[in-house]
Amino acid sequence: MENSKTFSLNDHFLWGGAVAAHQLEGAWNVDGKGISIADVMTQGANGVERKITDGVLDGENYPNHEAIDFYHLYPEDIKLFAEMGFKCFRTSIAWSRIFPQGDEDLPNEAGLKFYDDLFDTCLKYGIKPVITLSHFEMPYHLVQVYGGWRNRKMIGFFTKFARVVFERYKDKVEYWMTFNEINNQTSYDMTFSLFTNSGILAKTGEDPEKLMYQAGHYETVASALAVQIGHQINPNFKIGAMIAMIPIYPASSKPADIFKAEKAMQIRYWFADVQVNGRYPDWLVKYQQNHHFDLDITLADLDVLKSGPVDYLGFSYYMSASVAASESDEPEYGYKENHKFVKNPYLAASDWGWQIDPQGLRYAMNWLNDRYHLPQFIVENGLGAIDQLEDDQTIHDAYRIDYLREHIRQMELAVAYDGINLIGYTPWGCIDLVSAGTGQMDKRYGFIYVDKNDAGHSTLKRYKKDSFYWYKKVIQSNGRDLD
Ligand code: P53
Numbered sequence: 001m002e003n004s005k006t007f008s009l010n011d012h013f014l015w016g017g018a019v020a021a022h023q024l025e026g027a028w029n030v031d032g033k034g035i036s037i038a039d040v041m042t043q044g045a046n047g048v049e050r051k052i053t054d055g056v057l058d059g060e061n062y063p064n065h066e067a068i069d070f071y072h073l074y075p076e077d078i079k080l081f082a083e084m085g086f087k088c089f090r091t092s093i094a095w096s097r098i099f100p101q102g103d104e105d106l107p108n109e110a111g112l113k114f115y116d117d118l119f120d121t122c123l124k125y126g127i128k129p130v131i132t133l134s135h136f137e138m139p140y141h142l143v144q145v146y147g148g149w150r151n152r153k154m155i156g157f158f159t160k161f162a163r164v165v166f167e168r169y170k171d172k173v174e175y176w177m178t179f180n181e182i183n184n185q186t187s188y189d190m191t192f193s194l195f196t197n198s199g200i201l202a203k204t205g206e207d208p209e210k211l212m213y214q215a216g217h218y219e220t221v222a223s224a225l226a227v228q229i230g231h232q233i234n235p236n237f238k239i240g241a242m243i244a245m246i247p248i249y250p251a252s253s254k255p256a257d258i259f260k261a262e263k264a265m266q267i268r269y270w271f272a273d274v275q276v277n278g279r280y281p282d283w284l285v286k287y288q289q290n291h292h293f294d295l296d297i298t299l300a301d302l303d304v305l306k307s308g309p310v311d312y313l314g315f316s317y318y319m320s321a322s323v324a325a326s327e328s329d330e331p332e333y334g335y336k337e338n339h340k341f342v343k344n345p346y347l348a349a350s351d352w353g354w355q356i357d358p359q360g361l362r363y364a365m366n367w368l369n370d371r372y373h374l375p376q377f378i379v380e381n382g383l384g385a386i387d388q389l390e391d392d393q394t395i396h397d398a399y400r401i402d403y404l405r406e407h408i409r410q411m412e413l414a415v416a417y418d419g420i421n422l423i424g425y426t427p428w429g430c431i432d433l434v435s436a437g438t439g440q441m442d443k444r445y446g447f448i449y450v451d452k453n454d455a456g457h458s459t460l461k462r463y464k465k466d467s468f469y470w471y472k473k474v475i476q477s478n479g480r481d482l483d
Helices: 070-084 109-124 140-146 153-168 182-186 190-198 208-233 255-277 282-290 299-306 358-372 398-418 466-476
Strands: 014-018 088-092 128-134 175-179 238-244 248-250 312-316 321-323 376-380 422-425 448-452 458-464
Touching: 014 070, 014 128, 014 376, 070 109, 070 458, 070 466, 109 128, 109 153, 128 153, 140 153, 153 208, 175 208, 182 190, 182 208, 182 238, 182 255, 190 208, 208 238, 208 255, 208 299, 238 255, 248 255, 255 282, 255 321, 255 358, 312 358, 358 376, 358 398, 398 422, 398 466
Parallel strands: 014 088, 014 422, 088 128, 128 175, 175 238, 238 312, 248 321, 312 376, 376 422
Antiparallel strands: 448 458
16 A cells, blocks of 8 residues: 555654543642642543542542652653653643642742653653643642632632743753643533533532633633743744644535534534634624524633744644534534534444544545645544453554554655645653553553552563564554554
């Protein structure tokens, strides 16, 4: 399929892996770290939601408290990443290590020091840190006292945090992202995602949709300000958006299905529209007026949005979805109507029901390029699966290799034939970690197995899976050898 004339990943292509602080660091209350929103979420299971508790309660199981103890074990883990040949490593900075409560004037030096050491270790191996400022992990104090991102004060707390870490790591980090999967909170069941994205728990009688649009406004303003601050501190910084890219297809070629899919895409991608174009899309201005949301959006905010567009588009890609029109659809195609996904008969799904669609990645890259005309960075992709540690300490994860191979193929086609300017590729959970959605350890993504499971067994020992050796070969050959 591939021929050398059209093969075009350049020599600087950033192969690597991705994680998030709260999902692997553990050490939740060590060296002055404050409680984060991830610290009050219990372990769920496949099909069983995590609970959000009122603070940290005795007798509950909080998987992020220990996670895989990367906080103490990272030198060994980075060494394994280096052995695979990583050029970059995407992680996040736990906001609550730097500002334990979020509203202090001065940062916590021990937290800053941890990331200095972590980034130095990466750089020693020639691995560039790629850093998300906020990955589902704001200080819990900001939820309790200010109500999370429903409050305009959050813009100030976030930009203060951004400024401190930009200053501190300006010579160690070049690639940044502001908010992880900022658009994840557009999902229909907003209880969970409003909390993980925005630290908001809707009160009785409050409209979660309105809260999402208000939080989303403050977050896009904060993101644009962070882009400006970052560029002042180091003009070479590349500061990106980060969206959860789930293309939504029409279930059929029926015009009503096609139009509904278009509306569903508009709803899902308005965050990126604002972060890239520096303005609200027209449909959303109308929608917010029609619904009398009466949001706090000032003219000064709109100027800020204009002056802080992102440098590149980071996105996760795991799956696609589909929608079908129904008789009861309103002409407006409102929020809920667009989130009733139907099964795609052409696609298989993971054990967690995520539809596997490698070609959808190429489709997504084209769609994003046509819409945004920006360099792209695939900062998450992967298969959550149950792995078996054999008696001889091997893990045969052929299903994961198959998943990644097919996605990398499509990604390479998009570069070779569609002209996509792709910066890099960092598969999710390059070492097993705590699932964001379910809080499980048993839902694994890694090239490196961590001996810890949902039933409570844990040695935290690391083992190389078959995919470890495979990915090493992929990187060594710059994506040519995918067998
Ligand atoms: P988990 C939903 C849909 C797509 C991506 O997810 C998502 C989510 C949230 O669960 O999140 C991203 O662990 C996220 C990571 C997360 C990863 O995908 O639920 O950025 O933090 O771990 C995989 O299997």
